[in-house]
Amino acid sequence: MVAADNRPVIAVAAGLDETTFGTDAAAVAEAIGAADGPDGVLVLLDLGSAVLSAEMALEFVDPETAARVKLSSAPLVEGLVAAVVTASTGASLDAVAAEAGRGLAGKQDHLGEAAPEEPAAVSAGQLTLDVVLRIEHGLHARPAAKLVGVVGQFDAQVTVRDLDADRGPVDAGSLSRVATLNAQQNHRLEFAAGGPQATEALEAIQALADRDFDDVPPSTEVVQAASGSGLDVAVGPAMVVDAEVDLSSYVAGDNEHDRLEQALRQAEQQLSGLKDKAPADQAGIFDAQAVLLRDPAVLEAVAGSTNVATFWKKALDELAASFDGLDDAYQRERAQDVRSVRDRVLRALTGAPEGAEPAPGSVLVVPELDAATAAQVDASVAGIAVRAAGTTGHGVIVARSRGIPLITGIGDITVADGVTVGFDARTGSFLVEPDRQAFATTIQERQDERDAALRAVDEPATTVDGRTIPVMVNVGSVQDARDARGADGSGLVRTEVLFGDRRTAPTAAEQVAAYREIAAALNGKSITIRTWDVGGDKPLRFLPQAAEANPFLGERGIRTFRHATPEQPTAASAQPGRHELLKIQLDAIREVAAATPVQVMFPMVTMAEEVAWALRQLGPRPDGLKVGIMVEVPAAALRIETLAVGLDFVSIGTNDLTQYTTAADRTNTAVAPLADGLDPAVLRLIDRVVRQVPLGVHVAVCGDLASDPLAAPLLVGLGVQELSAVGPQVALVKAKLRQISAVDAAMAAATALTLDSAAAVRQRLK
Known part of the structure; x- marks a missing residue:
């Protein structure tokens, strides 16, 4: 709220140690020493022992320092804000303490708990200035602090009055007094100034008002969610x-x-x-x-x-x-x-x-x-x-x-x-x-590509011949959802990542809160919640599993829960057993679905018996809750016509489907070139899913292939109806789809299925 070069020193002495509440006189004395300077120190404190500790601290410090210290009964939060802003103007210790003491004035006035001060009339000979307050939220704390900072720079007495609300005038150099105005957008403010620099003060206020009190609205410029360039x-x-x-x-x-x-x-x-x-x-x-x-x-x-x-x-x-x-x-x-x-x-x-x-x-x-x-x-x-x-x-x-x-x-x-x-x-x-010039050209081309995509990120991904493809986002945290500009919803909520840092299983209430927060971050658009996808390279600390010789071919996804007995605990503690863990999650999903567009998706499904078992665990579903499975293993793709009966959608996980099709561990760099999602064998399985899925079952892709702008048109050409990409790629995928014809994409896909390698497919796409 104040300029970086005018900030007073703030030192904190709180708690007996890093974890315990209380006050320590020695710590208070050390903080006073850290904040001390020629102008003195204002000490704000809360209640109880804090008062005694602050008084005792003054006995520990040098007498000259103690003489410059003023203990204040001002409200801790409001007083601190008022004191910092006032101190930044160069005001004296007494003035800062007085302003801190008035910290509650704005709140008291708003709630009718304090008698309003007698307004001071504009004195004869004072200069006046009228401005219209244009900022959206009125003269709130940040712009008020800017005003106080400007007034404090001049040898002048300045007051401000809200002409439309008939409030004031109040001291424009007092943050708490300005707050009592509660001046709103489009209100007319009258400033009056007297003193040697009255003219200069009003000119500075006019300049500040012309800049809308430096209250910068949220930027409409293209920004990157990540802190780097986002390029490769x-x-x-x-x-x-x-x-x-x-x-x-x-x-x-x-x-x-x-x-x-x-x-x-x-x-x-x-x-x-x-x-x-x-x-x-x-x-x-x-x-x-x-x-x-x-x-x-x-x-x-x-x-x-x-x-x-x-x-x-x-x-x-x-x-x-x-x-x-x-x-x-x-x-x-x-x-x-x-x-x-x-x-x-x-x-x-x-x-x-x-x-x-x-x-x-x-x-x-x-x-x-x-x-x-x-x-x-x-x-x-x-x-x-x-x-x-x-x-x-x-x-x-x-x-x-x-x-x-x-x-x-x-x-x-x-x-x-x-x-x-x-x-x-x-x-x-x-x-x-x-x-270097060649690299600079490549960097500029990709930056231009990204910038153009972000400018149009909120537009639908509609092909030139009129087919619209929803482009969703894969999320593993609430922040992922907040950062997902332009996403049409979430095609994959990775719950094992969302709660992966926990040592104890989340309760149903905690899950409901998290899922609702993700939905809210996506403006109420549909979210697809994947049930616990544990195993392989995705362990959960609250769901320990026995070591397996080949975990990628072991108890993963839905197998982890179906193969467990109902009494099996996840730990010797009071952690829920595996069946209970899944039941709690499904209860939370049903509760969220009662008021939010939600889809539930079961991972690592291979057989129809697993689908039937999962539906029994889900039980009665609220209206609107759609149910689907992930297609991640070749067996699921090859029997999709029976596996997906009674479902609303299937979502193809191309990462696992690729590694199982090519027999190449996706985490093993020695065989990484084999694990290419554009391998024609993988594409033929995707093609089969699209062609053989039961009528009315929606087909999506949520694996990494959907995040690749090069591959996205190919997936659309194969007949995939929805893509779900990682957040930074949503804009690029949507931009690419707007440049293609769905008919041309289908022809390219038909050709890709006949090629003999991923390299040949990639070259064809380029």
Whole structure:
């Protein structure tokens, strides 16, 4: 509410420690010292011991400092707002305290609890100015603060009166007095000023009114939801990072245990800060790293060591190596988290810096990308190039969610610090000393493409020959729904992601609240809620599962619940059993569907018996609740004519359908080229679903193929009726569909089915 260069110092002393309520006189004294200056300190306090602690704190500080301190009984919240705004104008300590004390005036006046002050008449000889208040919400707190700030710059006495409401005049240099006006949009305000700088004050007020009191409305310009460029191409000078922490200068002492404990606490504080800044669906990454800091096996390996730095590195290296040796590619990439925790503690032990901040426009080249680096790196970097392969690492997930251009798997290409590099993630190319102009042209083309798509994002995706395709959004959090510009609803709510950071199962009420919040963020449009899709690479902490030799071919999705006995618990605690867990979710979905357009979707369905079982678990459904299944395995696609009987829709999950069709683990980079959704074998299964699905059953695609603007027309040509993409791609997919003819797309799809490879299909589409 005040300009950055005029902000007074604010220090907080709250609680006995980080978690306990109360007041500590020593902490109050420390805060007074932090806020102290030649103009003095105003102390705002709440109730009870806070008063005594503040008084005692004055005995702890230097007498000269104590003499500049004023304790205030002003209301804590309203008083703080008034005090900060008034102090920013350069007012004296007494004036700031008086204004804080009047903090309740606006609220009291509005509620009729205070006698109105006698209005002061405009004095003879005062200058006046009339302005019309044009801002939408009237003279509320932010524009009022701007007015007070302007008035405080001049040697003048200024009052303001609402002529239409016949309220005032009040002191225009008092935030609380201005608030009592409750001046609304289009009201006429009369300013009166006297004193040596009255003319200058009114001229400044006129200029402020001409700018609508700097109350900027929400921007109508195209903005990116993510903090980076959102593109998949970058060029710039390389900043090469060596992940190893140098231990050569570390000197062990006789207090190694204390040094380690201090380093662990520092690392915990850093991870806590990262968690607080992370989106809800990524906070669990830093929780997990914090737990690793106190892993008993690791601490036992370090206990009693004469050099904790060396032993800590050895213990974490061994743990990372054990992850590196696992069969599952997703689990192998957890070694990145282990090495990130290793280095965080080693930096704390050695005093090594966190690393130089990459310059804006540079390309960060790293051996592997941990979540902390991805969360902290400034989004002004051109991009990040990762030597290690893998697309499911936590760092990769975080960087892409922030819209930072990223390429993985560049290998051991020699890159010198400062040398220009460029990459295009669409083609998988990484070049040293590339043609910068060519890259600049590509970047501009893609930025123009994205900007144009975003300008038209709210328009329907209607082909040139008149076919409209709903383009929905896949969401795993409420924020995903808020950021999904232009989406026609949600074709996939990933409930296992939405509640994936929890250690205990969400109640029905908690789920209802979350689903309603997502629906509200999408302006009441239809949402498709997928029931718990657990297993494989998607564990749930409140639903532990036994280890399986091949989890992708084991108990996944609906199998997890159907194969369990009704009495089977999910843990030794009071957690609901598997049947109960699914029942609670279905109860919540039915409740939301009673007032909101909702579809429920069961994942990993293979047989008709599973569909029948799922419908029995769902029970009576409210009017309007539509029911469907995901088509993710070839068996489901090949028997869709019987599998989908009685359903309202099916949604094809192309990620799993591709990996099962090509027998290529989607998380294993060694076979990643095989797992291509444009493989003609996958396309033929999609084609079969569209052609053989029972009459009246709606066909959608919610896998990654629907997020690819290149592939979207092909899916439409195959007869798919709805696409659901990730949020940043919605605008691009809609823009692409507006450029095509559905008839031409059908002809291209027919040709694609006859080709012999994904590469040939991709070339045909281009």
